[in-house]
Amino acid sequence: MNTIYVVGIGPGQYEKxxxxxxxxxxxxxxxxxxxxxxxxxxxxxxxKQFLTTPMRKEAERCxxxxxxxxxxQTVAMICSGDAGVYGMSGLMYExxxxxxxxxxxxxxxxxxxxxxxxVLGAPLIHDFAVISLSDxxxxxxxxxxxxxxxxxxxxxxxxxxxSSKKRKDYLQRACDLVLVHRSPETVCGYVRNIxxxxxxxxxxxLKELRDTQVDMFTTVxxxxxxxxxxxxxxxxxxxxxxxxxxx
Amino acid sequence: MNTIYVVGIGPGQYEKxxxxxxxxxxxxxxxxxxxxxxxxxxxxxxxKQFLTTPMRKEAERCxxxxxxxxxxQTVAMICSGDAGVYGMSGLMYExxxxxxxxxxxxxxxxxxxxxxxxVLGAPLIHDFAVISLSDxxxxxxxxxxxxxxxxxxxxxxxxxxxSSKKRKDYLQRACDLVLVHRSPETVCGYVRNIxxxxxxxxxxxLKELRDTQVDMFTTVxxxxxxxxxxxxxxxxxxxxxxxxxxx
Numbered sequence: 001m002n003t004i005y006v007v008g009i010g011p012g013q014y015e016k017x018x019x020x021x022x023x024x025x026x027x028x029x030x031x032x033x034x035x036x037x038x039x040x041x042x043x044x045x046x047x048k049q050f051l052t053t054p055m056r057k058e059a060e061r062c063x064x065x066x067x068x069x070x071x072x073q074t075v076a077m078i079c080s081g082d083a084g085v086y087g088m089s090g091l092m093y094e095x096x097x098x099x100x101x102x103x104x105x106x107x108x109x110x111x112x113x114x115x116x117x118x119v120l121g122a123p124l125i126h127d128f129a130v131i132s133l134s135d136x137x138x139x140x141x142x143x144x145x146x147x148x149x150x151x152x153x154x155x156x157x158x159x160x161x162x163s164s165k166k167r168k169d170y171l172q173r174a175c176d177l178v179l180v181h182r183s184p185e186t187v188c189g190y191v192r193n194i195x196x197x198x199x200x201x202x203x204x205x206l207k208e209l210r211d212t213q214v215d216m217f218t219t220v221x222x223x224x225x226x227x228x229x230x231x232x233x234x235x236x237x238x239x240x241x242x243x244x245x246x247x
Numbered sequence: 248m249n250t251i252y253v254v255g256i257g258p259g260q261y262e263k264x265x266x267x268x269x270x271x272x273x274x275x276x277x278x279x280x281x282x283x284x285x286x287x288x289x290x291x292x293x294x295k296q297f298l299t300t301p302m303r304k305e306a307e308r309c310x311x312x313x314x315x316x317x318x319x320q321t322v323a324m325i326c327s328g329d330a331g332v333y334g335m336s337g338l339m340y341e342x343x344x345x346x347x348x349x350x351x352x353x354x355x356x357x358x359x360x361x362x363x364x365x366v367l368g369a370p371l372i373h374d375f376a377v378i379s380l381s382d383x384x385x386x387x388x389x390x391x392x393x394x395x396x397x398x399x400x401x402x403x404x405x406x407x408x409x410s411s412k413k414r415k416d417y418l419q420r421a422c423d424l425v426l427v428h429r430s431p432e433t434v435c436g437y438v439r440n441i442x443x444x445x446x447x448x449x450x451x452x453l454k455e456l457r458d459t460q461v462d463m464f465t466t467v468x469x470x471x472x473x474x475x476x477x478x479x480x481x482x483x484x485x486x487x488x489x490x491x492x493x494x
Contacts, residue, residue: 137486239384
């Protein structure tokens with residue numbers, strides 16, 4: 001049986017990959033991925049064949065991986081973060097129905113929600129919701145409804161794809177929806193270039209976040225009603241029972 | 248400055264740890280953790296001093312780590328999964344205010360939401376909410392409200408701590424709340440012993456999940472309205488726009 005490994009490489013730095021991911025890339029013949037991610041790993045895996053496609057050519061990239069596997073090559077399809085979080089593993093299963101001879105093996109990686117949280121402190125210690133603000137495949141009304149309900153539920157909220165050239169005011173619109181349910185002083189944070197050169201984290205209030213312009217390399221965290229700032233870090237307590245927090 | 252590394256070791260297997268986590272444990276003098284997690288890593292890091300406390304002695308465990316760091320030791324505090332997801336890093340910042348001479352450095356790990364998802368297929372390809380059913384520090388009414396709002400928002404829902412000896416019917420109660428908004432045929436899954444001996448994943452319908460008894464070593468995923476079963480795997484599509492899914 002031919003095998004494709006679908007591998008999350010984490011935020012970017014080699015050290016933040018799992019040991020298993022590095023082993024799998026080392027034993028692969030062909031590494032397939034979006035150009036930017038291939039560039040992140042290339043130097044650590046010399047002698048491999050690298051195949052890339054640009055953004056939004058995801059289905060084409062998947063077929064490229066299956067075609068290589070059909071030739072008998074050991075193939076790794078790489079994604080940044082975890083391939084199972086807004087990643088390629090879903091599409092690989094869907095397209096995989098056309099290639100029943102090929103088996104998929106998934107290898108996990110650190111997704112931005114957790115790898116970026118470390119830069120800010122400990123925002124995800126309690127229940128959280130992860131929402132992408134990209135309306136490429138999801139109607140904006142659906143995203144708005146999720147933001148409102150997640151805010152009402154007092155989830156810590158992590159926002160993927162908070163901005164792009166075409167969606168400059170989406171983060172502002174998201175903050176406005178959350179502000180209906182949450183104080184303007186709610187502790188928030190954002191991280192740019194998680195685990196890559198130029199990584200920078202900022203902790204700020206929800207009302208400040210509303211008026212901040214972020215770019216497409218940024219991930220955002222909005223605290224719940226209990227999240228606080230400790231020594232400049234964003235920290236969510238383990239629960240709602242004060243007497244239990246320091247037992 | 249004295250340093251404590253707060254390290255997520257992932258689900259348990261050495262290979263599923265990040266390269267950075269293994270490096271940090273290798274250079275530490277003392278490894279502090281809950282007994283079960285220390286037993287998972289012990290054999291891979293010979294010659295270390297291991298300090299453990301039982302469950303629910305978290306504050307004591309933190310102080311133990313700070314006291315060791317104050318002696319000049321390089322200390323690693325380990326957690327299963329990611330220390331920032333229902334983990335110890337929050338409490339470490341809180342208790343850390345008593346030890347201003349000690350610096351915390353956080354090292355990420357694969358959390359159960361993502362490492363278990365790989366066993367089932369690709370359930371987290373779209374927006375999701377992570378909810379713990381433990382009412383130890385959170386009132387049950389709050390948890391119920393979150394479940395209802397997350398179900399209404401059509402989030403994929405990942406449940407941590409779905410059961411314990413005292414909370415045998417909590418998963419059933421959670422499913423009943425989700426069933427108000429979602430079809431009984433919704434594709435769901437659960438994984439027992441993620442990344443450890445005896446790992447087992449099951450894909451089933453929401454109405455079947457409702458009548459399944461799981462234990463405290465289990466994590467649960469409830470699909471959104473679009474999640475489907477492909478070749479026995481649980482797969483959530485990338486969006487709601489059919490024409491976009493296979494561009």
